[in-house]
Amino acid sequence: MRRSFLGVLSLFLLLMGGLAVFQPAAKADPAQSEQMQVTLTSRALRHIMERHWPDSPASGAGKFQAGITPNILRDLINESVRDGRARPNTHGRPGTIYEYDFQRPIGTTIDGGPASRLRVVVNNRNEVITAFPF
Amino acid sequence: MHLDYRLTGPETSNWSSATEEDLRYRLALGDLISQIGDHDFSAPWGWIPLIDLAASFAAIAGKLQHATGSETFEFTESDAWIRFKRHGHDVTVTTSYQPGSAEINLPELTAKVRQLQEKLKTELTTKYPEIRSNQHFGRLLKIG
Numbered sequence A: 001m002r003r004s005f006l007g008v009l010s011l012f013l014l015l016m017g018g019l020a021v022f023q024p025a026a027k028a029d030p031a032q033s034e035q036m037q038v039t040l041t042s043r044a045l046r047h048i049m050e051r052h053w054p055d056s057p058a059s060g061a062g063k064f065q066a067g068i069t070p071n072i073l074r075d076l077i078n079e080s081v082r083d084g085r086a087r088p089n090t091h092g093r094p095g096t097i098y099e100y101d102f103q104r105p106i107g108t109t110i111d112g113g114p115a116s117r118l119r120v121v122v123n124n125r126n127e128v129i130t131a132f133p134f
Numbered sequence B: 001m002h003l004d005y006r007l008t009g010p011e012t013s014n015w016s017s018a019t020e021e022d023l024r025y026r027l028a029l030g031d032l033i034s035q036i037g038d039h040d041f042s043a044p045w046g047w048i049p050l051i052d053l054a055a056s057f058a059a060i061a062g063k064l065q066h067a068t069g070s071e072t073f074e075f076t077e078s079d080a081w082i083r084f085k086r087h088g089h090d091v092t093v094t095t096s097y098q099p100g101s102a103e104i105n106l107p108e109l110t111a112k113v114r115q116l117q118e119k120l121k122t123e124l125t126t127k128y129p130e131i132r133s134n135q136h137f138g139r140l141l142k143i144g
Helices: A001-016 A042-052 A071-085 B020-025 B050-066 B106-127 B129-133 B135-140
Strands: A021-024 A038-041 A085-090 A096-101 A117-122 A128-134 B002-007 B029-037 B045-051 B069-074 B081-087 B091-093 B103-104
Touching: A001 B129, A038 A042, A038 A071, A038 A128, A042 A071, A071 A096, A071 A117, A071 A128, A128 B020, A128 B106, B002 B050, B002 B106, B020 B045, B020 B050, B020 B135, B029 B050, B029 B103, B045 B050, B050 B069, B050 B081, B050 B106, B050 B135, B091 B106, B103 B106, B106 B129
Parallel strands: none
Antiparallel strands: A021 A038, A085 A096, A096 A117, A117 A128, B002 B029, B029 B045, B069 B081, B081 B091, B091 B103
16 A cells, blocks of 8 residues: 555656755855755655655654655755754765754654654755655 | 674665665665674664665774774664764773663774674675675775
8 A cells, every 4th residue: 555655656756857956045154055956856755755754664763744745845854954954974974964953843753752853864966865853 | 792784685776886875875774783792782673774884883993993982873764873982992882772881892893893794795795796896885895
């Protein structure tokens, strides 16, 4: 059932062009903000849905709360990249990590408790690799 | 210390052309098995990218050989972490997902990480021979 839903969604995304691009304004450097562009590919969306969607069976991973949609996810990612704290990825992993606290529940932690923060991992081409609540 | 892994299952991919990002986030997924003394720090979550885990552990062990202090491994799909804090010749291991702490000496930790790399490299090149030509795989699991 879930796989079938994911399959339909994937097809929909491919038909829509596959890529969703948004342009967040960088918080610290207005000069960079106009160049800042983060892309959520259909592949990245599938990756996130398989691990972090409310009905995902993956254990040990934060989950988005019921009602999440790809558009809401994009908004959450957009806000996190725009207003969140950025740091380099760790131990040789490529890219940048953004973390933002929405001050309201957006999902659950790996223990099942409420999660208000989002971590977004973005590669050096400004494409989202993964994103999850914590 | 028992440091091991369990691959979740066979995966279909173009292993020879997989990017570093693929290898660090999307491929060779499985579980971490980690026991130190009476402490079980295993993470049987099924989605852990094992090439990334082995490469990160090797980087951490390498850093700890040259300096005291702590290094933290962050899992790719959660805020869970494993922290390695060196003091003298010993390393204290703690995690965010299991209580307690355990001690291991640095040479043993380094040796166990190297064994993990070697085992993973052997298993993956046996199952997916085309991965041998992947330069990222060679670099990430370079055993030195």
